[in-house]
Amino acid sequence: MPRTAVSAHWRKYKERYLLLGMKCDTCGNIRFPLGNVCPNCRRAGKIKPIQLSGKGKVYSYTVIRSAPEGFEVFTPYVIAVVELEEGVRITSQVVDCKPEDVQIGMPVEVCFRKIREEGKEGVICYGFKFRPTDDTWKP
Numbered sequence: 001m002p003r004t005a006v007s008a009h010w011r012k013y014k015e016r017y018l019l020l021g022m023k024c025d026t027c028g029n030i031r032f033p034l035g036n037v038c039p040n041c042r043r044a045g046k047i048k049p050i051q052l053s054g055k056g057k058v059y060s061y062t063v064i065r066s067a068p069e070g071f072e073v074f075t076p077y078v079i080a081v082v083e084l085e086e087g088v089r090i091t092s093q094v095v096d097c098k099p100e101d102v103q104i105g106m107p108v109e110v111c112f113r114k115i116r117e118e119g120k121e122g123v124i125c126y127g128f129k130f131r132p133t134d135d136t137w138k139p
Contacts, residue, residue, distance in 0.1 A: 019052045019110050019128055021088055032088045054110030055133070056084035063099045070116050078102045082130050096131040107133045 023030050024038035025046040031039065032052065038045030061080035064071075071077075078094040080102065094102050095113060108130040115127045 019054050020049050021052045021086070022047050023050045030086045030088055032084075032090055052088060053085045054128075056082045056090075056108060056130075058094065058102060058104055058106045058108060059083040059089055060104060061094065061102050063102075080108075080130065082108055093129045094131065095129045101132070109133045 019032075020034045021030055021032040022034050022038075024041055025048060026041045027038060027045060029038055029040050029045075030050070030052075034049050036047060037043060038047055059081040061078050063076050063078055064074075065076045067075045067077070074093075076099050078097075078099050079091065080094045081089050081091050082094075083089050094108060095111065110128050111131045112126060113129045115125045117124050
């Protein structure tokens with residue numbers, strides 16, 4: 001069986017490197033992640049993929065000081081629920097700031113970062129995280 005290059009795998013699955021959600025043209029509902037069925041309209045809904053803005057604010061957060069296996073190198077780190085401009089809430093890591101600087105309401109934007117390495121070959125898995133957009137922001 002021929003092996004597929006890692007780069008080809010990433011090009012095939014756009015949702016791995018783009019913040020893709022879905023919008024139902026029937027009811028207007030916007031959701032994340034991308035899916036095939038509207039939770040409101042069920043199969044009667046007309047779903048289309050949309051690229052989300054990636055801009056939002058911290059809705060809630062916690063600081064992880066005792067990480068699961070494979071993530072120890074990142075501790076302490078922040079996991080937040082980010083509410084995007086479209087109203088969608090996404091759970092993700094907040095990077096590029098100290099954990100004590102993160103606050104509810106802080107403006108953030110999506111960025112593409114290394115998540116972890118897998119397997120003996122050291123295949124690097126990338127994904128989205130969020131970073132502050134305004135270092136002068138105060139609640």
